[in-house]
Amino acid sequence: AQSVTQPDIHITVSEGASLELRCNYSYGATPYLFWYVQSPGQGLQLLLKYFSGDTLVQGIKGFEAEFKRSQSSFNLRKPSVHWSDAAEYFCAVGGRGGGNKLTFGTGTQLKVEL
């Protein structure tokens, strides 16, 4: 069965500092990986995705993620965090033969200190 682990429930960073959110997955076939962001009372916005190819993927709002098959990880990074990045971040996995069913992690709540 597929699963996603986001080990950090809450993270606090100072504005301008770098950010890394961790995501580990388990998937029986070739994984397709996604990061979404959710602001309070809102839906999910797609930040970036990885299907194949270059393992470092760029997304919107200056985010990037690196796929590491050997570590079953897909960590999200941003070099300099802005106060508007405060939100909840979700990692999700689907993949080959999985249809459009996404399995989500429990999310990481990001707080940005000014």
Added chain:
Amino acid sequence: KAGVTQTPRYLIKTRGQQVTLSCSPISGHRSVSWYQQTPGQGLQFLFEYFSETQRNKGNFPGRFSGRQFSNSRSEMNVSTLELGDSALYLCASSLQAGGDTDTQYFGPGTRLTVL
């Protein structure tokens, strides 16, 4: 291009009632998936529809059902509401459905409160 729209945005119902939520996908998208989001269980897949057929189903009781119309709009229905059904219900649309996961774009959700 307009995004995924969901109506209504907020609903308050009482136990035992039933409710219908609506989702209009991005123009040209033919697959619609539904997810339930609660503080305790997180984001959980309910079901997916493509070409008016249910393609995939999550682990939810039969009280949860859905359908899709020929214009790809989808509805989900919850009968005999329970307090635990209080949640944010999210709809996602994808261009296609098949063996592999396609990119999903989410709507703003419908917040259901069961009293």
